[in-house]
Amino acid sequence: MDEEKRIGVFVCHCGTNIAGVIDVKALAEYAKTLPNVAYAEDYTYVCSTPGQTMIRDAIKEHNLNGTVVAACSPRLHEPTFRKATEEGGVNQFLFSMANIREQNTWVHMEEPEKAMQKAKDVVRMEVARASMLEPLTAKTVPVEKAALVIGAGIAGIQASLELADAGIKTYLVEKEPSIGGMMSRLDKTFPTLDCSQCILTPKMVDVERNPNIELMTYSEVEDVSGYIGNFDVTIRQKSRYVYEDKCNGCGKCQEVCPVSRPNEFDLGLQPRKAAYVPFPQAVPLKFTIDMDSCIKCDLCKTQEACGDLEAIDFDKPDELVTVKVGTIIVATGFDMYDVERKEEWGYKVFDNVVTGLEMERLISASGPTGGNVIRPSDGQKPKSVGFVLCAGSRDQDEEDGAKPYCSRVCCMYSLKHAHQLIEKIPGCVPYLFYMDIRSFGKAYEEFYYRIQNEGGKFIRGRVSRITEDPITKNLTVTAEDTLLGQLLEMELDMVVLANAVVPAESTQKIKTLLTLSNSPDGFLLEAHPKLNPMSTTTDGVFLAGMCQGPRDIPDVVSHAAAAAAAASIPIHRGSVTLEPIFAIVDQEHCGGCATCIGLCPYGATELNEVDGKLVASVNEAKCKGCGTCGSGCPSGAIKMQHFTNEQIMSEIEAFAQGW
Amino acid sequence: MAEEFEPNILGILCNWCTYAGADLAGTSRMQYPPNVRVIRIMCTGRLDPAFVLKALSVGADGVLVSGCHIGDCHYLAGNFKSRRRVALLRKLIEEYGYDRERLRMTMISASEGAIWAEVVQDMVNTIKKLGPNPLKQAVAAGQEGVAADDEF
16 A cells, blocks of 8 residues: 555553553553554553544544554453444544453463563554554445244244234244243242243233235255355244144144154153144144154045045155245254253152153143152152252253253242142142252242242252152152251152253254354353343354253243344344445456356356356355455455455564564 | 573464454453463464464464354354364474474353363463473574574
8 A cells, every 4th residue: 555554553451451460651652662653552441432642643643544552352352442433534444443351351361471471472462553554444234024933932923922022023933833932831830939831821822913014834944055144044833744724733643643653852751642742722722733643544534534635645745945034033942951961869760750851741720730749650649849959050060961050940949849739739748959049030039938938848958869668659858958057867758850951953954054152151142241241252142041051931922032132133224234345356366267166165266257258256145254265366366355365464564573 | 491481372363253242251350371362263264274383383382263163153163164174284384393383273152261271271281391482483593584594
């Protein structure tokens, strides 16, 4: 570039976060000595309004044409300072950021001198980079006025209803035959004791009736391409072997079906047929033939069953549907920890040891026992029930796949079970073995007091072993009562393991398709844990509910509504600004070797004949800016904008200039 | 040498995984040696082999490339390509007289701040054992013209 480079360097104190470790004034003074630096200054908080004003004013006052801020991570504040630079009248892509906090003063607190040297080096490198940056123009593209929601538990349902009510066409994809998710399996919800189905079913029906929602059950997202505003999504609608438009939900196919197998919805506690709906309130109320169990006896097709409706067709294939959406919400929920791995508790070995979710089905009026809580071994009503809290949560035993985090729902649902047992079975005593009772939500602590007053017994200590009397099938629970400092052995009729919630297996595929990341706990990673818990690092993709981490129903609903609001913003705005970080081909130097064609994962590089010569070109809309083609081009004809060879090489040269 | 040798290592990190992981190490205040200067690129797929050669030729004692785990690449497969390139580059730099351990590629996710701290510590230990960049050693020993006509 011909114009003389005049770069301004702004060093942030970040309170004492940076200034407490290194000498920020000396760093600014050092910056003044660097080539192309016309101005340098330090300030307590550069990201604050006065700090940003300082950048704008300095640009004008000192006629700057490039800026460098030495502060926190560009992953945090790059957009802030780009904006300030642009407002000062300089192209926002002529800004570069030196990370002297996350990757310096916070990690080298004990070595201030070396941290200072590193800060100087990094500022020098960024100034060198800023000297080579070129102005770019951000591109604006229109946004498709539709959204996709993956998963139709309470999170997906809530998000879809919010989007649809905001006038946005919403595709709601659910892999199971019915929507409703985990919440549809619950009996009552804590602490208000609302019946879960009673509050959920109306929402499920709303989803089915809402003209803006296109419900796709028994379907899975197969492929996603494109970018924010313009995602192309391929959805596999698995064959139910039943035509949904012909099935009226009469259930005669189910009546005649001779096959019996465990119902997944009831966790196998009662059977279902091969022709089935998972539960009576299912939405849509359309039957599904489970072809893995079907014996093709054709009884369901007879005149007494489906007959004239002719809704059943064993040859009905899967269908692939492609939809175009502007934004995507992931609401893929969670799985339950496989507590069988904790051998000391004897789950699946002793009949009367059940999980929290199994207890939920046993206690539910729509469950296998019609809400009569019975011992699986003999059908008797239990008079004493132990609850093992934190079964797989707050447990650092990696070998058993246990999780160090708190699952956030088990304390409360165990309290609720305790209440329900006291209510349903006169004389029944629940014993809760706990580490801490975490009753943190609105009216939760009050609910805890209520169960104490109702006669729930609380023992602070972990259960180390459960054994079974082979004749009575009663269980002996061994635990330490840490408040009394005593070892405790107690004979109980039944034990409920409040097992942890864990990341859903099925989320993995979605994670890969949308290039999302995990946090250390295995749940999906949010854009920012506090300030942006519903967004992801993939623009246009949002998170709702348990897929991001354990939370209870009120929190899931709030999170889903937040995700819907965030997902509706680009749609309502009608357009999004894309980073102009894409590759361009210098066709004069391109030899047409096609190396870049094989390197691009998005098919953005194309080979065309121009003036009788084969040359490559990059489709801007498809290019995501990884730069893989640029570093593979043998003739150096591909330029990766904002990360050009010249820019990176200048950083490397500056790296070596300090020593 | 009077002072203990402090290696100068160039880190080339992808924006989505390792750079974020290194930020997490910072947010968690994990302490590690201050020997790495980081260049952020969007994807390790952007790693031009020339970057590594350039870094060594200007005197870097080591180059640490780090990106997403296989299957986690934000751009689907950039890390596959850089892994390939780094494997080849390690052989190439050996031909030039550099120990292959001076170039290393790791895969560190956005949630693995602790691993980033460990990797830096480990890389610093390795380079301390290897000593300064042989090019710098040669220059220090007064072998003039070594860079021009010898194996460098």
